[in-house]
Amino acid sequence: MEAARYAPSCFNEQPWRYIVAVQGEDDYQKILGVLNETNREWAVNAPVLMIITSHKRFAKNDKENRWHFFDAGTSWGFLSLEAHRRGLHTHAMAGFCVDRAREAFDIGDDTSIIAAVAMGYYGNKDDLSPELQKKEKPGLRKPTKEILFLEE
Numbered sequence: 001m002e003a004a005r006y007a008p009s010c011f012n013e014q015p016w017r018y019i020v021a022v023q024g025e026d027d028y029q030k031i032l033g034v035l036n037e038t039n040r041e042w043a044v045n046a047p048v049l050m051i052i053t054s055h056k057r058f059a060k061n062d063k064e065n066r067w068h069f070f071d072a073g074t075s076w077g078f079l080s081l082e083a084h085r086r087g088l089h090t091h092a093m094a095g096f097c098v099d100r101a102r103e104a105f106d107i108g109d110d111t112s113i114i115a116a117v118a119m120g121y122y123g124n125k126d127d128l129s130p131e132l133q134k135k136e137k138p139g140l141r142k143p144t145k146e147i148l149f150l151e152e
């Protein structure tokens with residue numbers, strides 16, 4: 001979490017907030033409750049679950065912060081890389097109900113609910129349903145030349 005704190009942001013606003021819950025805590029069950037069924041099946045084994053949120057407006061002047069998503073994503077990237085360096089795996093999820101998360105954690109409309117995250121160690125693939133086992137393979141990355149626009 002310290003790595004997430006060090007991420008840069010527009011005007012050093014640091015608009016992101018993390019709801020962090022450890023197995024056995026009430027908030028952990030709340031986060032599980034907002035995940036879709038497929039994500040809940042495997043995420044229930046993660047020792048830590050999180051919800052990433054971000055304030056939509058600047059604290060200093062109450063103007064719209066159109067970069068808050070980018071800043072929160074940068075924070076998540078820092079967290080993910082540091083977790084990996086420490087031997088942990090992080091998995092961000094879009095498969096959750098924003099409205100249930102907003103209600104469960106009393107999150108106001110001034111805050112975007114961006115993603116759910118599971119953090120821990122890889123489990124045993126054989127413990128997953130056959131459908132999820134089929135999906136459990138490394139994702140392919142596009143070649144660098146496909147993501148760059150360079151003058152030739």
